[in-house]
Amino acid sequence: xxxxxxxxTPHADVPLNQREAAKxxxxxxxxxxxxxxxxxxxxxxxxxxxxxxxxQVSAGTVLHYYGDxxxxxxxxxxxxxxxxxxxxxxxxxxxxxxxxxLDALTRAVFAYYKARPSLSRVALRExxxxxxxxxxxxxxxxxxxxxxxxxxxxxxxxxxELSASTDPTLxxxxxxxxxxxxxxxxVQQTIADPEALVAVQLRHxxxxxxxxxxxxxxxxxxxxx
Amino acid sequence: xxxxxxxxTPHADVPLNQREAAKxxxxxxxxxxxxxxxxxxxxxxxxxxxxxxxxQVSAGTVLHYYGDxxxxxxxxxxxxxxxxxxxxxxxxxxxxxxxxxLDALTRAVFAYYKARPSLSRVALRExxxxxxxxxxxxxxxxxxxxxxxxxxxxxxxxxxELSASTDPTLxxxxxxxxxxxxxxxxVQQTIADPEALVAVQLRHxxxxxxxxxxxxxxxxxxxxx
DNA sequence: CTGTTTCGTTGAACACGTTCAACGAAACGC
DNA sequence: GCGTTTCGTTGAACGTGTTCAACGAAACAG
Numbered sequence: 001x002x003x004x005x006x007x008x009t010p011h012a013d014v015p016l017n018q019r020e021a022a023k024x025x026x027x028x029x030x031x032x033x034x035x036x037x038x039x040x041x042x043x044x045x046x047x048x049x050x051x052x053x054x055x056q057v058s059a060g061t062v063l064h065y066y067g068d069x070x071x072x073x074x075x076x077x078x079x080x081x082x083x084x085x086x087x088x089x090x091x092x093x094x095x096x097x098x099x100x101x102l103d104a105l106t107r108a109v110f111a112y113y114k115a116r117p118s119l120s121r122v123a124l125r126e127x128x129x130x131x132x133x134x135x136x137x138x139x140x141x142x143x144x145x146x147x148x149x150x151x152x153x154x155x156x157x158x159x160x161e162l163s164a165s166t167d168p169t170l171x172x173x174x175x176x177x178x179x180x181x182x183x184x185x186x187v188q189q190t191i192a193d194p195e196a197l198v199a200v201q202l203r204h205x206x207x208x209x210x211x212x213x214x215x216x217x218x219x220x221x222x223x224x225x
Numbered sequence: 226x227x228x229x230x231x232x233x234t235p236h237a238d239v240p241l242n243q244r245e246a247a248k249x250x251x252x253x254x255x256x257x258x259x260x261x262x263x264x265x266x267x268x269x270x271x272x273x274x275x276x277x278x279x280x281q282v283s284a285g286t287v288l289h290y291y292g293d294x295x296x297x298x299x300x301x302x303x304x305x306x307x308x309x310x311x312x313x314x315x316x317x318x319x320x321x322x323x324x325x326x327l328d329a330l331t332r333a334v335f336a337y338y339k340a341r342p343s344l345s346r347v348a349l350r351e352x353x354x355x356x357x358x359x360x361x362x363x364x365x366x367x368x369x370x371x372x373x374x375x376x377x378x379x380x381x382x383x384x385x386e387l388s389a390s391t392d393p394t395l396x397x398x399x400x401x402x403x404x405x406x407x408x409x410x411x412v413q414q415t416i417a418d419p420e421a422l423v424a425v426q427l428r429h430x431x432x433x434x435x436x437x438x439x440x441x442x443x444x445x446x447x448x449x450x
Numbered sequence: 451c452t453g454t455t456t457c458g459t460t461g462a463a464c465a466c467g468t469t470c471a472a473c474g475a476a477a478c479g480c
Numbered sequence: 481g482c483g484t485t486t487c488g489t490t491g492a493a494c495g496t497g498t499t500c501a502a503c504g505a506a507a508c509a510g
Contacts, residue, residue, distance in 0.1 A: 019506055023458070047496055058460050060499085065458095069497065125354040128409055129346065139415050170429050173422070177406035178399060184353055190364050197398070204395050205430050244476055248488070272466055283490050285469085294467065 029055040030062050034076040043073055043122040070126055074134045077123055082141060084112035089148045098156035099199075099208055102149070102175060106198045113183060121187040128180070146172040162206060174205070254280040255287050259301040268298055268347040295351055299359045302348055307366060309337035314373045323381035324424075324433055327374070327400060331423045338408065346412040353405070371397040387431060399430070 016024065033054035037046040048069060052059040066072040088108030092101040113120040127138050146169075153168035162171070178201050182194035191197055241249065258279035262271040273294060277284040291297040313333035317326040338345040352363050371394075378393035387396070403426050407419035416422055 017507075019456095019458075022506095026458080048498085049496075059497085060461070061459055063498065121354065125350060128353075129350040129413065135413055135415075139413070165429075165432070167429060170426055173406070174399075174403060174426050174430065177402040177426075180406055180409075181398070181402035184405075188354065188360055188364070190360075201395055201399050201402075204390075204392060205399065207390070242477075244486095244488075247476095251488080273468085274466075284467085285491070286489055288468065289488075 026055070026057055026061065027065055030057065030065060030072075031076055034062075034072050038073060038076055038119060039116065042118050043069075043126075048072075070131070071134060073123065073126055074130060074137075078134075078137065081112065081123075081127075084109065085141065085145055088112075089145065092148070092152060097208070098152055098161050099202055099206065101152050101156075102202055103195070103199055105145075105149070106179060106195050109179070110183070110186075110195055113187070117187065124183060124187055142176065146176060149175055161209060166206070171206070175202070178202070251280070251282055251286065252290055255282065255290060255297075256301055259287075259291075259297050263298060263301055263344060264341065267343050268294075268351075273297075295356070296359060298348065298351055299355060299362075303359075303362065306337065306348075306352075309334065310366065310370055313337075314370065317373070317377065322433070323377055323386050324427055324431065326377050326381075327427055328420070328424055330370075330374070331404060331420050334404070335408070335411075335420055338412070342412065349408065349412055367401065371401060374400055386434060391431070396431070400427070403427070 030051070033051045034046075037051045037054060040046075041050075048059045048062055051072075052062045055062070062072065066075055088105050091108045092105035095101040095104045113124065127134075130138050149172035150168040153162060153166065153171045156162050157164065157166055157168065178198050182191065182197045185191045185197070186194040255276070258276045259271075262276045262279060265271075266275075273284045273287055276297075277287045280287070287297065291300055313330050316333045317330035320326040320329045338349070352359075355363050374397035375393040378387060378391065378396045381387050382389065382391055382393065403423050407416065407422045410416045410422070411419040
C-alpha cells in the first residue's frame with residue numbers, strides 16, 4: 001500500500017483559470033461532505049462512496065485529492081482543531097496565574113474534544129499517529145502550543161510563581177504529557193474528569209505560592225514515615 | 226460494524242475432549258502465524274487470508290476466534306508485552322534510588338518497543354485506543370505498572386528521596402504521562418532519545434537530593450529576571 | 451485555428467476485512 | 481446404538497478502501 005501524494009490546493013486569492021476554479025470547488029465540496037459524514041456517521045461508518053456522492057463526485061476523485069481515508073479525516077478536521085487551539089491559548093493568556101492559565105487551556109481544548117466524544121477518539125488516535133505529511137503538521141501544531149505554554153511559564157517564573165530552577169520548555173513538555181495522557185484516558189473512558197486529573201498533577205508538581213489568589217492551599221501531606 | 230465476541234480459549238491444564246484439543250491447537254496455530262506475519266510484514270500488509278494460510282485454516286476460522294484484525298494483533302502481542310513489563314518492573318526494583326529505578330524501567334520498556342519500531346508504532350496506537358475487552362486488559366496492565374511505581378515512590382519517600390508532600394499515586398500517573406508522550410513522540414520520529422527526555426523531566430520535577438550517589442547535581446538555573 | 455498535451459474525473463476492477471449460511475464430525479441424550 | 485444437537489470450519493458473498501486505465505475538456509504551442 002503506497003501513499004498517494006496529496007494534491008495542491010489552488011489558492012483562491014490569485015486569478016484562476018477554469019480548471020483551477022473547478023479543482024477548488026471540487027475540493028471544497030469534498031471537504032464539506034467529509035466533515036458532515038464523519039460528524040454524522042463517525043469515521044468507520046462513513047464511507048468514501050457516500051462522501052463522494054454527497055460531494056457529487058466519484059470516490060476516485062476524493063482519493064485523487066486526499067490520498068486516503070485517514071488523510072481525508074485530517075484535512076476535514078485540522079483547521080477546526082487549529083482554531084480551537086488558538087482560542088484555548090487566548091483563553092489561557094487571560095488568566096492571572098500560570099496554574100489558572102493552564103487550567104483554562106486544558107478546559108478549552110477538552111471542550112473541543114468533548115463536543116463529539118466518538119469522533120474525537122478516532123481523531124485523536126489518527127492525529128497522534130499520523131503519517132507524513134500530516135505527522136509534521138500535527139507536530140508543528142503541538143510545538144506552537146508548547147511554545148505558548150513555555151512563554152506563559154517564563155512570565156510566571158519572572159512573577160515568582162515558579163522557582164528559578166524551573167525550565168519553561170521542560171514544563172511545557174511535561175504539561176503536554178499530562179494533558180495527552182489524561183485525554184487518552186478520557187476517550188478510553190478510563191477516567192471521567194480529565195481536567196481535574198491535569199489540575200491536581202500540576203498543583204503537586206508546581207505548588208502554588210502561599211499567597212496566590214483564588215488558589216486553594218496545598219493539601220497537607222502525610223508526614224514522613 | 227458490530228464486534229464479534231472472542232472465543233474462550235480452552236485451558237490445557239484440564240482434560241480436553243477431541244474438539245477442545247482441536248480448538249486449542251487451532252488457536253495456537255493462528256496466534257503463531259499472526260505473530261510471524263505481523264512481525265515480517267507489519268500490521269497493514271499482513272492480511273488475514275495469508276495468516277489463515279500459514280495456520281492452515283480459513284480466514285473465517287481466524288475471525289471466528291479473534292473477532293477482527295485488531296483483536297488478533299492484541300492477542301498476538303499482549304503476553305509478550307506483559308512479560309516485558311514484568312521484566313522492566315523487576316529491573317527497576319534492583320536500582321538504588323527512585324530516579325534510577327524509573328530510568329531502568331523506562332529503558333527496559335523502550336527496549337521492548339525499539340526492538341521493532343514499525344510494529345511498535347501500530348501496536349502502541351492500537352493498544353492506547355483499544356476497544357473492549359482489550360481496552361480493559363490494557364488498562365489493567367497499565368494499572369499494574371502504575372501501582373508498582375507508586376510502591377517504589379512510597380519507599381523512596383520513606384528513604385527521604387522525595388519530599389513528604391509527594392503523592393506516590395500521582396507521581397506514578399505523572400511518570401506514565403511523561404513516558405507515553407515520549408514514546409509516542411519517538412514512534413512518530415519527532416524525538417530521537419525518548420529515555421533522555423523522560424530522565425531530564427523526572428530530574429526537574431523530582432530533583433535528587435544533594436547527596437544522592439551517582440546522580441548528577443541539578444544544573445544551575447538562570448536567576449529570576 | 452488546429453493539433454497536441456495536460457490533467458481532472460470517472461467507474462470498473464481489485465484487494466482485503468468481515469459476515470454468514472451450510473456442512474459434517476464430535477458430543478450428547480435416551 | 482442411533483437419532484439429535486452442538487459447534488468448529490469452510491468458502492462464497494458482501495462492503496469498502498484503493499488502484500488505475502480510459503476519456504474528454506481545458507490549456508498550450510505553433
